[in-house]
Structure formats: C-alpha cells, structure tokens
Amino acid sequence: MRIKALACLLALSACSTVPMRAKHDLIGMPRSDLIACAGVPDNATTLPDGEVLQWRQDQQVQGPFTIKGPLSLELDLSGHGTCHFVARLRQGRVAQVEYTGPSGTLLGPYSACRPLVLACERQARLALKSE
Numbered sequence: 319m320r321i322k323a324l325a326c327l328l329a330l331s332a333c334s335t336v337p338m339r340a341k342h343d344l345i346g347m348p349r350s351d352l353i354a355c356a357g358v359p360d361n362a363t364t365l366p367d368g369e370v371l372q373w374r375q376d377q378q379v380q381g382p383f384t385i386k387g388p389l390s391l392e393l394d395l396s397g398h399g400t401c402h403f404v405a406r407l408r409q410g411r412v413a414q415v416e417y418t419g420p421s422g423t424l425l426g427p428y429s430a431c432r433p434l435v436l437a438c439e440r441q442a443r444l445a446l447k448s449e
Contacts, residue, residue: 340438417431
C-alpha cells in the first residue's frame with residue numbers, strides 16, 4: 319500500500335515539475351521551434367534587445383480532488399489556477415522563461431502552466447538526448 323501511495327505522489331509531483339524543468343530546458347530554443355510547439359503567442363512585444371512572447375491560459379485549472387455528494391453538496395480541496403507563460407527572446411532564441419498568474423493547485427504552484435509548456439518541454443528533452 320505504501321508503494322502505491324508513493325507512486326501516486328511521484329506522479330502528481332511530476333505534473334508540477336514540467337514547468338520548472340521548462341524554465342531551464344527551453345533556454346536556447348529557436349523562436350520558430352517555440353512557436354511550433356507552444357502555438358501562436360497571445361501577445362508579443364518587441365524590445366530593444368529582443369522580444370517577449372506570452373501565452374495565456376486564463377480558464378481556471380482545477381486540481382484533482384473534488385468530492386460531490388447528494389443535494390448538490392460539493393467539497394473541493396484543490397486549488398484553482400491560471401497561467402501566463404512568458405518567454406524572453408534574444409537574437410531569435412529563448413533567453414528566459416517565467417510564469418505569472420495565480421497557478422496554485424494541489425499538483426503544485428505551477429501545475430496550471432503544464433499544458434502550455436508540455437509539448438515544448440518534450441521537444442527540448444528529445445533534442446538534448448539526440449546531442
């Protein structure tokens with residue numbers, strides 16, 4: 319029973335580590351690859367030394383623990399969150415990744431950001447393995 323509980327805990331923690339890994343793994347990714355995996359950004363701003371791209375996930379993401387009972391009784395122990403994925407580019411490559419927005423759920427502080435960066439994180443991991 320303890321092994322199952324540990325496995326569940328590790329699986330849940332993996333959901334929140336993807337955005338944290340992406341903060342490091344996406345550094346150096348070309349702009350075209352970033353847009354190919356993350357989609358067209360919701361906002362873009364040109365700066366003197368590069369540009370900032372932002373993707374928004376504004377629909378509330380719920381954590382996994384909600385109990386519904388009779389007579390419309392509902393107990394929600396999870397947090398709700400949104401996420402804005404912000405990438406700063408210099409010379410056409412990712413130089414910095416940050417997240418904004420209230421994104422705290424039971425799965426971790428950045429778990430609401432996971433859907434925004436998952437495909438890019440996978441692509442970056444594959445690129446690292448092939449080198």
